[in-house]
Structure formats: C-alpha cells, structure tokens
Amino acid sequence: MSTSPNAPYHHGNLRQALLEAALVILEQQGEAGLGLRDLARAVGVSPAAPYRHFDSRAALLEALAVTGFQRFSARMEEVAATHSDDAMAxxxxxxxxxxxxNANLFRLMFSPQLKKEARPxxxxAAxxxxxxxxxxxxxxxxxGRIKALAAWAKVHGLAVLLLDGQIAIRAGEDTEALVAEIIGSL
Amino acid sequence: MSTSPNAPYHHGNLRQALLEAALVILEQQGEAGLGLRDLARAVGVSPAAPYRHFDSRAALLEALAVTGFQRFSARMEEVAATHSDDAMAxxxxxxxxxxxxNANLFRLMFSPQLKKEARPxxxxAAxxxxxxxxxxxxxxxxxGRIKALAAWAKVHGLAVLLLDGQIAIRAGEDTEALVAEIIGSL
Known part of the structure; x- marks a missing residue:
C-alpha cells in the first residue's frame, strides 16, 4: 500500500492501480472519501476510466474488501506456517x-452494509x-467449527473494542503487548 | 421498554418518559430516526419540552447509552448472583x-462516536x-484485568459478528444454542 493516491497512472494494470490508490484513500480519508471520480483524479485517468473495472461505488468497495481478505489470509497462512508451536496465539x-x-479496511471487510450473501x-474470500x-x-x-468460531470471536472482539476506543489503555502501556497477553490468557 | 412511542405523555417524570419512548424509537428505527422533535411528538409534549432534560441530541444519546449500561449491569449482576457454579458462561x-x-441500543452503548473520555x-456506567x-x-x-478483558473480547466479538451477519448460521440452527456452545468451548 505504498502507492500515493496522487501518483498519476501511466500504463499497465489499471484495475490494480485503482485498487492500490483506493486502499490509500480508504485508510487516509475513510470510506466516505472514496468515490469513483475522486479515484480517477487520484490515479490521473479520465472520470469514466474506473467504470471499465467497477460498475459502481459498491463494486469498488466489494473489490477492496475482497483484496483485504486476500491479504489478510496470506498473512495468516504465513504466520501459521512459521509458528507451528504457538500458531493460534x-x-x-x-x-x-x-x-x-488497516482500521478502515478492516471495518469495510466486516461491514454489514456489504452483505456477503449477495456477493459470492x-x-x-471471507x-x-x-x-x-x-x-x-x-x-x-x-x-472444530465451534472452537474456530470461539477463537475468531475473541480476536474480533478485541480488535473492535480497541478500534472503537472501548478498552482503557493505561498510560505507558504498549497496546501490542496487552493484545498478546489477552490472547494468551485462556 | 413497553412504552409505545405514540402514547401521549400526561404527567409524572418527563425525563423517564422521554427515555422510554426514545428506547422504543431507537430499536424500531435506529439512531437516525431519533431527534428531539420526533421524540416530543411521540411523547405528546411541546417541541421545546425535551430540551428541559436534554441539551442536545448528543445528550439524549448519551443518556440512552447510560440507561443501556445500567440495565445491562443489573441483568449481569442478577445472572452472576443466581449462577454461582457457571457464572462466567x-x-x-x-x-x-x-x-x-437490543441491537441498536447495544451499538449505541459501544459507539465510537460517543467518546467515553469526554462523558464521565x-x-x-460502562x-x-x-x-x-x-x-x-x-x-x-x-x-484479573487481563482475564476479564479476554472474556469481554470473546463475548463482544461474538455479539458483533452475529449482529453484523458475519457468522453463517446454518439452516435450522438455533442461534442461542450456538452462542452457548461457543462460549462454553474454551
């Protein structure tokens, strides 16, 4: 996600360039800042160009969420493969x-607005x-399903409570260390 | 929460009547449907009357969230007192x-928009x-803090994943039975 949203697009894979720029805009400005016209401007293409790849704003958001799940899965698989002793933690x-x-991307991936039943x-990807x-x-x-759901609920809850500012982090406390302690505690 | 939002207000505690009506509107229409003027109409008082108790819409939302936490705590304490063997589950x-x-009330209680630091x-109550x-x-x-945070994260995550439609409930599956199984599984 190192692409600047203002880097003009020159050649190559436009869809990928649009997605990369959209990921940057999403994190910087939130979902509300993400329109197909703004995106065209950020990538330096005509206002109509993004429509060759995304029918609508909803289609763009769906593609971003799919990209999010793919990156997330890749990272999880890598961690599982390299931590055979404590893979769950x-x-x-x-x-x-x-x-x-990736707060805004994470929220988008699990947004109730993007109904997964209607988006195969x-x-x-999820x-x-x-x-x-x-x-x-x-x-x-x-x-196995029940245990996986329990593990998922715990880490998802922790992520959401931290993102929403519900857990009081103490002065000088390291969030990642606290996360590791909470995850390891049961 | 049995008050109809259309029951006219006659006498007694206006603040409590406003809160009860607001809770009904919140669940039925969501937070967006909740304005002080709509609430005055629902309770059958003048448009200015709610302002005697709530400075602003934000003050009303805060009072609703506080009420939510108070009811929630009362229910939790009752359950803890009557389930000494399996209080956590x-x-x-x-x-x-x-x-x-109480989906909308729950979302309001944990809304990042209602910043708890600014609302003693x-x-x-939280x-x-x-x-x-x-x-x-x-x-x-x-x-104890770490263990309580871990338990909180698990049930909060389960609640959020279910509310947001992220956990695929199978045909014929009972949600509450699934919840009990997931909570009991670690």
Missing amino acids: AMGKTYVVFALQ GLRM DAAFETLRHVVGGDVRE | AMGKTYVVFALQ GLRM DAAFETLRHVVGGDVRE
Missing part, C-alpha cells in the same frame, strides 16, 4: 494487529480466511 | 443475548458493567 495477534494497522466473491483458522484449530467437523 | 450468554435483543457519566465481570473473574489486580 500468533494468528490471534496478527488478526488484531492487522485490524489496528466476497463470501468466498470463507477462505475462516478456513485458515479452522485448519489450524483441527478437531472433527463439528467441534 | 451464564454472563457470557446474557451479554450476547442482550446485544441481539457514560464512562462510569466501567461499572466491566467491574461486574471483573469481580466474577477474581484473581489479583493485574491477572
């Missing part, structure tokens, strides 16, 4: 840190992320 | 069921709810 911390570092691509967790949890089908 | 289920049954009354949990968790000051 490492993944939990990664989940919360991802949310804190988004549903698949399910793939859950499957990474489900695989690490192990167990039989039924028990 | 019972409180966890109560937390999620409260969120599902709301901060106190802290009192956390203290109920903190007391049941036990342990020394430091360890």
Whole structure:
C-alpha cells in the first residue's frame, strides 16, 4: 500500500492501480472519501476510466474488501506456517494487529452494509480466511467449527473494542503487548 | 421498554418518559430516526419540552447509552448472583443475548462516536458493567484485568459478528444454542 493516491497512472494494470490508490484513500480519508471520480483524479485517468473495472461505488468497495481478505489470509497462512508451536496465539495477534494497522479496511471487510450473501466473491474470500483458522484449530467437523468460531470471536472482539476506543489503555502501556497477553490468557 | 412511542405523555417524570419512548424509537428505527422533535411528538409534549432534560441530541444519546449500561449491569449482576457454579458462561450468554435483543441500543452503548473520555457519566456506567465481570473473574489486580478483558473480547466479538451477519448460521440452527456452545468451548 505504498502507492500515493496522487501518483498519476501511466500504463499497465489499471484495475490494480485503482485498487492500490483506493486502499490509500480508504485508510487516509475513510470510506466516505472514496468515490469513483475522486479515484480517477487520484490515479490521473479520465472520470469514466474506473467504470471499465467497477460498475459502481459498491463494486469498488466489494473489490477492496475482497483484496483485504486476500491479504489478510496470506498473512495468516504465513504466520501459521512459521509458528507451528504457538500458531493460534500468533494468528490471534496478527488478526488484531492487522485490524489496528488497516482500521478502515478492516471495518469495510466486516461491514454489514456489504452483505456477503449477495456477493459470492466476497463470501468466498471471507470463507477462505475462516478456513485458515479452522485448519489450524483441527478437531472433527463439528467441534472444530465451534472452537474456530470461539477463537475468531475473541480476536474480533478485541480488535473492535480497541478500534472503537472501548478498552482503557493505561498510560505507558504498549497496546501490542496487552493484545498478546489477552490472547494468551485462556 | 413497553412504552409505545405514540402514547401521549400526561404527567409524572418527563425525563423517564422521554427515555422510554426514545428506547422504543431507537430499536424500531435506529439512531437516525431519533431527534428531539420526533421524540416530543411521540411523547405528546411541546417541541421545546425535551430540551428541559436534554441539551442536545448528543445528550439524549448519551443518556440512552447510560440507561443501556445500567440495565445491562443489573441483568449481569442478577445472572452472576443466581449462577454461582457457571457464572462466567451464564454472563457470557446474557451479554450476547442482550446485544441481539437490543441491537441498536447495544451499538449505541459501544459507539465510537460517543467518546467515553469526554462523558464521565457514560464512562462510569460502562466501567461499572466491566467491574461486574471483573469481580466474577477474581484473581489479583493485574491477572484479573487481563482475564476479564479476554472474556469481554470473546463475548463482544461474538455479539458483533452475529449482529453484523458475519457468522453463517446454518439452516435450522438455533442461534442461542450456538452462542452457548461457543462460549462454553474454551
């Protein structure tokens, strides 16, 4: 996500350039600042150009959420592969840190406005992320699902409470250290 | 919360009548439907009357959130007192069921828009709810805080994921039974 939203677009993959610029705008200005015309201006293409790739603003938001889940899954898989002893704790911390570092993207990924039932691509991307967790949890089908949902609820709740400013962080307290302690505590 | 928002106000405690009507409107129409003028109309008082109790719409929302935390704490304390063997599981289920049954009130109580740092009354009401949990968790000051935060994160995450439609409930599956299973699983 190092693309400047003001870097003019020259050649290559326009869809990818639009998505990268949109991710920067999303984090800097929030979802409200993200329109297809603003995006065209940021990438330096004609106002009509983004419509070749995204039918509507909703389609752009969906594509951003899908990209978010893909990056998130890739990071979770990498952590699971490199932390065989404490994969659950490492993944939990990664989940919360991802949310804190990409707050607006995280909110968009889990926005109730982007209904996953009506968006098969988004549903698949979200399910793939859950499957990474489900695989690490192990167990039989039924028990494994419940345990994975419990682990998900805990890290999602922690992420949301921190993002929404509900947990009182004490003066001098390190948020990531607190996250690691909470995740390791049960 | 049995007051109809259309029941005309006759006498007695206007502040309480306004709050009760506002709670009904909040659940039925969401926060966006809640203005002081609409509320005056619903209670059957003059448009200026609510201002005797609430300076602004923000003050009304804060009072609603405080009321929400007070009811929530009362319910949690009752559950803790009557479930000495499995207080944590019972409180966890109560937390999620409260969120599902009072979705808009729950969202308001934890809204990042209502900054608790700037609202001592709301901060106190929220802290009192956390203290109920903190007391049941036990342990020394430091360890108890971490464990209580972990338990809170889990039930808050479960509530938010369910409210936001992120957990795929299977056909014929009972949500409350699933909640109890997830809470009991670690």
